[in-house]
Amino acid sequence: MIRHAISNLNAWLAILAVVISSSAGDVLLSRAMKQIGDLGQLRARRGLVFVILLMLRNRYFLIGVGCLAVSFYSLLYGLSWNDVSLIGPAAASLTFVANAIAARFFLHEHVDGRRWAAALLVAAGVVLMAF
């Protein structure tokens, strides 16, 4: 009983870590890419190597990639405590909602009713697809 509770607690802590680090990573990468500008146009004008160097010199990009690495290892930690059928859909669907909130406050995106509906529909759909 206690063992089961500890396993569940660890799994949900891992899900929380995945949601926070993944959303932080996506927000930071999005900010980095908006700073750099349209990659397609830049690559056409200055070449691929220039674009890669530009990305590697952007601190938001580097921290964002670090956050995604933390998210990946949190997911692995979660999988060692509970089934993929719980961890996968729970982390993915909550990340969609957390991203919408984070984008609203940190990236100042205009998250209107249409985008909220899209995030919630996709989150619910991801949960159902686990069955």
Added chain:
Amino acid sequence: MNFRKYLVLAGVTVFAPVGDSLLSYGMKQLGNISLHDFGGLLLAIANPWVGLGIVFLLGFFASYMSALSWADLTYVLPASSLGYVLLALIARFALHERISIMRWFGIALVSSGVGFVTSGPEKTHRTRNSAPGEVAGHL
């Protein structure tokens, strides 16, 4: 939205599930590898399916970064979630797995979410450095 941008979104959508499927197929061929067997983990890349999977995942990352450079995060993530649907369809028609009613319902919800977001604008705000090359000039 122009054809190039739809192509980039298609890349985000297709490369991730195909890359994951290839990695899964390759790793199942190799069997269980312990975390302590670092050499085994490195050698996994030599498996052609794993190698091809990594190439596809690199393609996903490049497309994802490109999409984020001209579209909102709240546009790119739901729009590219058709990958979940694609993965389910690969499982049903290529791997002949059974898909439950709940899963079909989930597919319908994800698809409608994608329809909702893609019918709106891809970018809702202007960033300070949104013109390409403004930051590039500092390199």
